[in-house]
Amino acid sequence: MSSLLSAYKKMFLIRTAEQEIAALYIKNKIMSFVHFYIGQEAVAVGVCDALEKNDKVLGNHRSHGHYLAKGGDLKKMICELLGKENGSSHGKGGSMHMIDKSVNFVGSTPILGSVVPLACGTAFEQKYNKKHDITAAFLGDGAFEEGVVYETLNLSALFKLPLLLVVENNLFAVNSKIKDRRSENYDIQKIVTGFGANYVKADGNDYDDVFNKAKKLLQEVRAGKPAVLECITYRHMAHSAPIFEEGYREEDTPEKREERDSVKRMRRKLLESGVSEEAVSSIEEEVKKTVADSIEFALSSDYPKKESLYTDLYAS
Ligand SMILES: Cc1ncc(C[n+]2csc(CCOP(=O)(O)OP(=O)(O)O)c2C)c(N)n1
Incomplete structure (x- = not known):
């Protein structure tokens, strides 16, 4: 399978899984809060495809x-959301506390910005032990305003x-717009480069742009220059509910989201590059079946059994 087709398959998997969720x-x-990723798929897949x-x-x-793009298991993820023993955190974490060491998904944490110092810790370990690996952390534009960042x-x-911070700028933190949160002089590039890290902006609705920029940036990250990759994107659904409410969104209209939808854009690109409609459809059918099987x-x-109530709470 070509790398573009394989990227489309992952993006389509994330999209379909979320629609079913x-x-x-x-x-x-679902036993926990769910924040839908629909619309942002090109960021996770573009960055994770550029990683080792x-x-x-x-x-x-x-x-x-992020979890699925890093190679996470869909069955484990859906079990986790449903609070089941087979979940990636044995059903005790839910949507916002997924962890799966088998694919180097160190974990997800919902306290805004808290993921950044944790990622700094794993990057420190990688450097201290002279590993060739890097750490990538995903955070939103709102989280980027936390002091700890x-x-x-x-x-x-x-x-x-060797730390890469991927800022997914979907223009909102819940329903608060960037222009209501930052002074007009706020310049993310100046802030990041002022600290001595690299900064690159990507079109977060375009897989190729994210992948190519991440790949290039990672060469320097691997050599010890931290970086921020800011991906401009849209979240299609409300902050944490499966509705497409529009009350507060002006710069991010349904028409714009539809036109720039990363998954549809990638599909068009595949067809233009000569991949047949049958090949794309057959992958989509395969993905739909995988999602249906995982839900079943x-x-x-x-x-989880009552006896396991107190296990997995502390590191052993
Ligand atoms: C320290 C902290 N303050 C407030 C919240 C509540 N909260 C959860 S998500 C969110 C908005 C996050 O916006 P952003 O970082 O841009 O990410 P997005 O939801 O847009 O992906 C807020 C305020 C929180 N989880 N942690």
């Missing part, structure tokens, strides 16, 4: 896409840590 959410099957297998990834409250940028540049597996899985 939305349906489960409406049926009250041993590189580490950390995420935030909106991390289904600036402390971490300073420390990472000082210690020359999760629904029929057991909840």
Whole structure:
């Protein structure tokens, strides 16, 4: 399978899985808050495709896409959302606390910005032990305003840590717009480069742009120059509910989202590059079946037993 087709398959998997998760959410099957990633797929897949297998990834409250893009198991993820024993955190973490060391997904944490110093810690370990690996952490534009991010940028540049911060700028933090949160002089590029890290902006709705820029940036990250990759994108759904509410969004209209939709854009690109409609459709059918099977597996899985209530709470 070509690398573009394989990237499309991952993006389509994330999209389809989330659509089905939305349906489960409406049926009250989900045990935790869910923040939908629909619209942002090109960021997770573009960045994770540019990473090596041993590189580490950390995420935030909106991390289904990051986990799946890093090679996470869909069955384990859906079980986790349903609070089942077979979940990636044995059903005790839910959507916002996924962790899966088998694919170097170190974890996701919902306290805004908290993922950044944690990622700094894993990057420090990688450098200290002279590994060739790097750490990538995903955070939103709102989280980027937390003080700990600036402390971490300073420390990472000082210690020359292999750390990539991927800022997914979907224009909103819940329903608060960037222009209501930052002074007109706020300049993310100046801030990041002022600390001594690299900064690159990408079109977060375009897989190729994200992948190519991440790939290039990672060469320097691997050599010890931390970086921020800011990806401009849209989240299609409301902050944490499976609805497409529009009340507060002016610069991010349904028409714009539709026109710049990363998954549809990638599909068009594939067809233009000569891949047949049959080949694309057959991949889509395969993905839909995988998602349906995973949901069936999760629904029929057991909840954790009472005896395991106090296990997995502390590191052993
Ligand atoms: C320290 C902290 N403050 C507030 C919240 C509540 N909260 C959860 S998500 C969110 C908005 C996050 O916006 P952004 O970082 O841009 O990510 P997005 O949701 O847009 O992906 C807020 C305020 C939180 N989780 N942590």
